[in-house]
Amino acid sequence: MRHATGAELAAALRAGDRRALARAISLVEEGAPGARELIQAVYPHTGRAHVIGITGSPGAGKSTLVSALARAYRREGKTVGVVAVDPSSPFTGGALLGDRIRLDGDAPDPGLFFRSLASRGQAGGLSRAASDVVDLMDAAGREVILIETVGAGQSEVDVMDVAHTTVVVTMPGVGDEIQAAKAGILEIGDIFVVNKADRDGADTAVAALEMMLDLGAGVVSVDAGHHGAGALAAPAAAPQPQMEGAAWRPPVLKTVARDGVGIPELIAALARHRAFLDASPAGLERRRRRAADRLLAVAARMLLERLARRDGRLDSLAADVAARRLDVYSAAEALLSPHPMSSQRVVGTPGTDKPGST
Amino acid sequence: MRRPIRVLVAKPGLDSHDRGAKVVARALRDAGMEVIYTGLHQTPARIVEAAVQEDVDVVAVSVLSGAHLTLLPRIAAGLRDEGLDGVLLLAGGIIPDEDVPALKAAGVAAVFGPGTNTDAIVAFIKNWMEKGGADAARDRG
16 A cells, blocks of 8 residues: 555545555645645545534634534534644644544544644645645545644634635633634634633623624624725625525534534534535635635646756756845746746856855 | 654553653654654554554554553554554553563564653654665565
């Protein structure tokens, strides 16, 4: 299995071979040779899974919620894939991946495939690997794929590009409301969950989220008659019945994931969101946007690889820039130019610079 | 770039003391490895399944309950059944010297008892990886 080609792995994982799926995930994580062939082979067999992203602040209970959801979907008889992302240390590259701890049961469940991913620091690394990993699990027949994010920083927005439905998890009493507004978390959530709702302040947290969502959607009644108020107020100006089916207003739910409280309601909301995406133009628009983002990310990576290899240009131009013979913008133009490098532009030969000149 | 070494740190059986396992997990992470920590009370079958799904190079098992002669051979056999015989299986915890030969015969590559410097474990794993890790272990048969 260690030396299988992409096409062999693709065939094996589609046939339900768990080791092939595990190996394939490692290949796409590494961006190894064979990864491209692998995705090419599985891509026609993807698009069936409901991909759900779970994000939110550390300590809100994302792992517990993910395992509660996985259990609930398994009870419905659906096969589940989980991708749990934890941060890599920027200093050592190491990572401690502890999300499996929340899994329970004595016997392994063949209907559940759980994979821990380290964020591995590279720019865009998370979203690229996550999209590919989701494709692999999808092709392997997983009906629901849960992605648990790191829960801080840019990566949660990346995961939103991968998921069909993004669930934002928070908890009572952390004064998160304003932080959430600042972090842009209101924009990415399709469903909001106030977890640990048996604690004081749960209703306050729900009310605060509801209010801010109304503000963001422009449906607050204060501006309703104000037709000239610009794009934000526009939806409010429309009569309520016309909005039915046209827009998705994120629901705010309460859960106690540890005890399974509120999980059936969350499952129902997830199903409603999926039906909404399938039926509405917004769903189609979102699929196209996600495809465009992923396409650009892959194209950018390929372009970088090609530029780095291209007829030694990078080395000689970098030497010029380091030696202050050429500014970096002109060098970038030359690197991207479709024409062969003009001989007069390259003043020095690569490798003649002293280390001190950099 | 070679991907980071992936290690499953697992705690089978009934004992509830995972301080040692956590210290090892932390040390391996600080040495640049990706460490998947399973938590307490894992069955051998679940540890093997986690090793499959996480595609690890190394499985490090801590046993303090005295059940090492039962648990570790089961894990080793499970790994073999899944075709993961190339994976490095390490044991730690309270294991009497006289039990070590039996564990090695069952497929445990090394046993690290109490007081082992975590650097020794890191060095053992890195040395094994430099020799080719799971790939080389498989090729040697």
